[in-house]
Amino acid sequence: MANVIVIGAQWGDEGKGKITDLLSRSADVVVRYQGGANAGHTIVAQGQTLKLHLIPSGILYPETECIIGSGTVIDPKILIEELDRLEALEIPTDHLLISETAHITMPYHRLIDRASEEQRGTHRIGTTGRGIGPTYADKSERTGIRVVDLIDPVVLAKKLRWTIAYKNQILEKLYNLPPLDADAIVAEYQGYADRLRPHVVDCSLRIYEAIQARRNILFEGAQGTLLDLDHGTYPYVTSSNPVAGGACIGAGIGPTMIDRVIGVAKAYTTRVGEGPFPTEIDGDLGEHLCDRGAEFGTTTGRKRRCGWFDAVIGRYAVRINGMDCLAITKLDVLDDLDEIRVCVAYEIEGQRCHHFPSDAHRFAQCRPVYETLPGWKQSTTGCRTLDDLPRKALDYLKFLAELMEVPIAIVSLGASRDQTIIVEDPIHGPKRALLSSNGVEESGMSSLTR
Numbered sequence: 001m002a003n004v005i006v007i008g009a010q011w012g013d014e015g016k017g018k019i020t021d022l023l024s025r026s027a028d029v030v031v032r033y034q035g036g037a038n039a040g041h042t043i044v045a046q047g048q049t050l051k052l053h054l055i056p057s058g059i060l061y062p063e064t065e066c067i068i069g070s071g072t073v074i075d076p077k078i079l080i081e082e083l084d085r086l087e088a089l090e091i092p093t094d095h096l097l098i099s100e101t102a103h104i105t106m107p108y109h110r111l112i113d114r115a116s117e118e119q120r121g122t123h124r125i126g127t128t129g130r131g132i133g134p135t136y137a138d139k140s141e142r143t144g145i146r147v148v149d150l151i152d153p154v155v156l157a158k159k160l161r162w163t164i165a166y167k168n169q170i171l172e173k174l175y176n177l178p179p180l181d182a183d184a185i186v187a188e189y190q191g192y193a194d195r196l197r198p199h200v201v202d203c204s205l206r207i208y209e210a211i212q213a214r215r216n217i218l219f220e221g222a223q224g225t226l227l228d229l230d231h232g233t234y235p236y237v238t239s240s241n242p243v244a245g246g247a248c249i250g251a252g253i254g255p256t257m258i259d260r261v262i263g264v265a266k267a268y269t270t271r272v273g274e275g276p277f278p279t280e281i282d283g284d285l286g287e288h289l290c291d292r293g294a295e296f297g298t299t300t301g302r303k304r305r306c307g308w309f310d311a312v313i314g315r316y317a318v319r320i321n322g323m324d325c326l327a328i329t330k331l332d333v334l335d336d337l338d339e340i341r342v343c344v345a346y347e348i349e350g351q352r353c354h355h356f357p358s359d360a361h362r363f364a365q366c367r368p369v370y371e372t373l374p375g376w377k378q379s380t381t382g383c384r385t386l387d388d389l390p391r392k393a394l395d396y397l398k399f400l401a402e403l404m405e406v407p408i409a410i411v412s413l414g415a416s417r418d419q420t421i422i423v424e425d426p427i428h429g430p431k432r433a434l435l436s437s438n439g440v441e442e443s444g445m446s447s448l449t450r
């Protein structure tokens, strides 16, 4: 039995979907613990490519319970569209469970998200426009509508009428937008409630019972560490806590119930939306990585900004998440480069800095200090073991593991499940002590530690 958290170690889009999908095979329960329809992962089912935003990728395994946890925000319209698409492919969805304490994204949240971004002008965050920030703001302000309210027709009508009257003032007076029709929205959302009611559970209790029954639970983070509301590049962040600590809050369990934390990082870095990005590559090389890596957002289709691997934020992600091991994805995207740079430190005002600065203004001033490694100039997409990898690709991975001070358990070399090297079982393999205090490894993962 192992309860494992999978988190993004960069700015999201690290390829967590593929890693979660791989690990879901040995999970009895998959729990999405934060975020909403801003996330996106692509799954291939019955020969069709599906883009999912809310439903965990574990849905393809009918025996696996998939829980959308308390820390998430749910747009019922999008969730029902996803259920419809799966059901049209005859993929069972009755094992999808929804926490009764998750918050609901309403039409006014989407409108306010977009209108406030427009008003911010050059100070915009570059949100996905899915109403995420305003939904979490209502949660904190204690005016949010939760799943438990949605499924009670009387409570829903009462709460929505009051809230829409209030939001209409904001829409009209602050954003110069037409008011919303409360009756129409109440009727629409009561329809959604009827569809979702059979899936609603007490998520914390369900997970606790699964833990007591010694079932394997996978906690799936959306977005990434640097987009964390408290620990990311504020204010250019999302409004939830993608870091490992967020899993306990978002699932409703205690920290002693977690066994391992797996971080997912790309072999380079991408970011979508605004905000500082020290290792960003401008010009042809950036375009090349974007094309080769198909770096376009699943949710908005926006082009992702591309840059070199940044070990300063990598080490930060190890610390903030208490990461046990790492999955490196998209190594193959670097296959044809002559040389590859890795940011090992920053320089700020002439001083070397090895730690991620929490001040966004200071972070924007960071200049990367690079070490350059030779490229391997050979395809890695067919490699299935470490021994298959070109020597220089292996050296690159070892260099990353050394800089991050965490072992690499998985290497991904393409979108399909078999384009993966499992260095060590990330769920049941040895813990962090693989790197002993004198830096000499003690376990089978040695080849990718130091």
Ligand code: IMP
Residues within 6 Å of the ligand: 011, 012, 013, 038, 039, 040, 125, 126, 127, 128, 129, 130, 131, 132, 133, 222, 223, 227, 236, 237, 238, 239, 272, 273, 274
């Ligand atoms: P929001 O989550 O829509 O409020 O957007 C806030 C910031 O997080 C923006 O920079 C988005 O581009 C970014 N973001 C949100 N979700 C994702 C994601 O799944 N992958 C990458 N970036 C994301």
